Amino acid sequence: METCEVLIVGGxxxxxxxxxxxxxxxxxxxxxxxQAFPRQKPCAGWITPAVLTILALDAGEYRKNRVLQDISSFRTGLIDGKTVVTSYGTTVSYGIRRSEFDLYLLQRSGVRRSLGETVTILERSGNGWIVNGQIRTRMLVGAGGHFCPVARYLGASIGRENVVAAQVxxxxxxxxxxxxxxxxxxxPALFFSRDMKGYGWLFRKGSYLNIGLGRMDVCxxxxxxxxxxxxxxxRGYLAADITGRFQGHAYRVFQKQDRRRSVADGALLIGDAAGxxxxxxxxxxxxxxxxxxxxADTILAANGDYRSEQLDAYEAGLNDHFGGGSADAAPSPVSPDIMKFLGARLLSSSLFTRHVLLDRWFLNTNHETLSHSVSSMIGSPPAPLTPRK
Ligand SMILES: Cc1cc2nc3c(=O)[nH]c(=O)nc-3n(C[C@H](O)[C@H](O)[C@H](O)COP(=O)(O)OP(=O)(O)OC[C@H]3O[C@@H](n4cnc5c(N)ncnc54)[C@H](O)[C@@H]3O)c2cc1C
Structure with missing residues (x-):
């Protein structure tokens, strides 16, 4: 039987x-x-500068043979309403293609991997796990996105949770x-629904076009x-004969209440699996x-003792970093009708659009970077992706 100390589900x-x-x-x-990489992932592919910082990603090197679209302005407004153009005069964000970006990160990680291998069976065995009946591991990390099998094993009621549903x-x-x-x-252009339950985007990245719509209700x-x-x-933003095939996907945004359990004995959830x-x-x-x-830091600190009490600091860290007193994670005190009324007026204000909608909510300019993550993540040279024998 193959063995490892930590098995990660999802690349x-x-x-x-x-x-x-x-x-x-x-x-x-x-x-x-x-999936085999490169793989498609339904996504707009918009990243904020904090992504480059945390990954210590060299923009010049990355864009040599991949798309890294500079973004310096936005068109925003209501669907079928007036729009506002906000120009920054400098690059404030980037567009990537997920097929390229995810392949790059996976290669750069230099990790032993098996692609095209679906995790279907998880069994607890002593202090560890047997995965798919053939791999023994002491620690399991669920990184399989919204439908992650580890999240399901830990009790996520997938299909009955509040999600963002999107097509792209x-x-x-x-x-x-x-x-x-x-x-x-x-x-890029962002157009909000009149009911304020979601927004659509139209985004060009090099010679690619990305169109999508995400909503808080799945109906x-x-x-x-x-x-x-x-x-x-x-409105003439898109010629009628330019169309692509839409793919749907769902995921959860961070909420303090009604969260998935992301820590258990010998297991942690990360990314969309954790919401x-x-x-x-x-x-x-x-x-x-x-x-x-x-x-990763929690696992290293646990030093081989993967009982949940050694891993609980991770859950506290998530709450602190993603939900720590931010308006982002708090339920809105404003009723949906007032939201609609306010939304329409605020979105036509260039001051609100720039300082709140864009700077605060979308560009996340007051983001606090994780203190530990910058310098140590300068990756090793990309390794070839070979299937595991
Ligand atoms: C339409 C849409 C647009 C979005 N646009 C943006 C955007 O512009 N910017 C942004 O920051 N975020 C965006 N997001 C959110 C973003 O895509 C996710 O938050 C992000 O991909 C989460 O990364 P992850 O590594 O957790 O999961 P993923 O990127 O989903 O990776 C999960 C991996 O797990 C693998 N996997 C799943 N199940 C199994 C299994 N059983 N066995 C083995 N492997 C498995 C999958 O193949 C996949 O490779 C968007 C989401 C959607 C749906």
Whole structure:
């Protein structure tokens, strides 16, 4: 039987960050992902500068043969309403393609991995686990996204939780299509629903176009997406013949109440499996990386004793970092009708748009970087992705 000290289920940003940190500390880690990489992940691919900082990612080197789209302005407003353009005159964010970004992070982690291997069976055995009947591990990290099997094992009632439901399409534009697309590459557009339950985006990244819509209620998502696309074509943001195939996905944003249990004897959840995305913007890549590092540090501090009482500090750390007194994690004291009324007025204000909507909620400019994470994560050179024999 194959063995490892820590087995990580999922090779997205959460799993590869956790794995890289543990491997650097000399831990015997194995990472499994059900997909071969590069793989598609439904996502807008917007990252804030804090992502580059926490990963010590060299923008110049990264963009040599991958998309790293500079963003310096935004068009925002209500669907079918007036829009506001906010220009910063400098790069304030970036666009990446998840197929490239996740492959890069996984290669950079240098971790032993098996891709195309779905985790289906988890059994507790003594102080550890047997995974898929063939791998013995002492510690299990659930990084398998919203539907992570480790989260399910720990009791997540997947399918009955409050989620953000989203649909997205990303596809290349021909040079002719790019000429006809009225959204500049450095200016993503965000359009909010009138009921304030979600927003759509239109985002160009190099020669790719990304269109999507996310909502806090899962009802009629496909209909909302169709209506959103027809709004984009009606307003001339999108030519009617430019269409992609939409993919759906769901995930949870951080809430102090009604959280998934993310710590158990010999197990931790990270990233979307733990539900750590930011509640207003839905940003999940940075929280996934941060929770991956926090979990790795917790595992290292446990020093081989993986009873839940040794790991509980991780749950407290999540609450502190993602929910610590921030307006983000607090339930809104304002009724939905007042939200609708206020939303429409506030979104037409350029001051509110710049200082609250963009700076505070979407660009997260007052973000406190995890103190430990910067310098030590300069990764090792990418290793080839080979399937495990
Ligand atoms: C439509 C949409 C748009 C979004 N846009 C943005 C954005 O612009 N910016 C942003 O910051 N966030 C965005 N997010 C959120 C972001 O995509 C997630 O928060 C982020 O991907 C979480 O990373 P993760 O590593 O936890 O999970 P994932 O990236 O989902 O990775 C999980 C991995 O686990 C693997 N896996 C799953 N089950 C198993 C199994 N049983 N066995 C083995 N492997 C398994 C999967 O193949 C996958 O590779 C968006 C989300 C959606 C749905």
């Amino acid at each position: 997205g940003p959460a799993g590869s960050s956790c794995a890289g940190r543990l491997r650097q500390a000399g831990v015997d880690v194995l990472l499994l992902d059900k 399409a990303e596809f290349p534009l021909t040079p002719e299509e790019a000429r006809r697309c009225s959204i500049p590459t450095d200016m 009629n998502l496909a209909r909302h997406t169709v209506e959103y696309c027809s709004f984009l074509t009606r 750590v995305a930011r509640s207003f913007s839905g940003e999940g890549i940075l929280p996934a990386i941060e929770s991956g590092f926090m979990a």
